[in-house]
Amino acid sequence: NAGVTQTPKFRILKIGQSMTLQCTQDMNHNYMYWYRQDPGMGLKLIYYSVGAGITDKGEVPNGYNVSRSTTEDFPLRLELAAPSQTSVYFCASSYAGQDTYEQYFGPGTRLTVT
Amino acid sequence: SQELEQSPQSLIVQEGKNLTINCTSSKTLYGLYWYKQKYGEGLIFLMMLQKGGEEKSHEKITAKLDEKKQQSSLHITASQPSHAGIYLCGADNSGGYQKVTFGTGTKLQVIP
Numbered sequence: 001n002a003g004v005t006q007t008p009k010f011r012i013l014k015i016g017q018s019m020t021l022q023c024t025q026d027m028n029h030n031y032m033y034w035y036r037q038d039p040g041m042g043l044k045l046i047y048y049s050v051g052a053g054i055t056d057k058g059e060v061p062n063g064y065n066v067s068r069s070t071t072e073d074f075p076l077r078l079e080l081a082a083p084s085q086t087s088v089y090f091c092a093s094s095y096a097g098q099d100t101y102e103q104y105f106g107p108g109t110r111l112t113v114t
Numbered sequence: 115s116q117e118l119e120q121s122p123q124s125l126i127v128q129e130g131k132n133l134t135i136n137c138t139s140s141k142t143l144y145g146l147y148w149y150k151q152k153y154g155e156g157l158i159f160l161m162m163l164q165k166g167g168e169e170k171s172h173e174k175i176t177a178k179l180d181e182k183k184q185q186s187s188l189h190i191t192a193s194q195p196s197h198a199g200i201y202l203c204g205a206d207n208s209g210g211y212q213k214v215t216f217g218t219g220t221k222l223q224v225i226p
Contacts, residue, residue, distance in 0.1 A: 035216075041219075042202055042217050043157075045215070101145065101162045101212065103147075103157075104159075106156055108156055
């Protein structure tokens with residue numbers, strides 16, 4: 001299993017540009033998450049999904065959109081990039097079952113908006 | 115909203131020494147997670163505690179959750195350079211959706 005994969009690893013955007021961060025998992029997990037991590041800070045939840053076709057906002061959803069058309073994929077869309085969105089973005093997935101709690105994280109996408 | 119405070123923010127220890135990292139919640143926890151992050155990489159799950167007074171160990175790392183389920187400690191015995199990284203505690207207060215609120219992390223350096 002590849003686990004959770006994210007593309008791209010690095011990206012530089014100009015203010016106002018758009019982009020999609022890709023996330024794919026091959027573990028048949030039902031739950032998927034997007035977090036952002038600012039320098040020296042913990043992770044903040046942007047959006048999450050409990051299954052295909054179901055998404056919900058996390059702590060910091062403004063400026064982002066998500067979709068979940070398949071179990072495997074959970075892309076994160078930035079429509080009008082702003083410098084405040086400069087961060088490292090992590091995708092994670094987990095299986096919701098009895099006594100299963102571990103979230104599996106991807107390697108992250110480092111995004112700079114200038 | 116849930117707030118988690120970790121202390122210390124950073125720690126430098128000599129190889130072989132023991133150390134403790136603390137995580138304090140502003141609310142009672144459904145569950146408390148400990149993750150480790152190597153620099154520039156994603157998070158790796160260490161353990162999860164749910165019951166008041168619970169204690170779990172993985173190799174040389176032991177985590178405890180207090181009886182009131184508002185404070186957890188992570189203890190590393192005989193630290194090694196491989197223990198270096200950022201340790202984050204996370205609180206599950208969603209009661210089922212595993213929506214985790216993370217602390218700001220403790221940066222650990224182990225000097226050989």
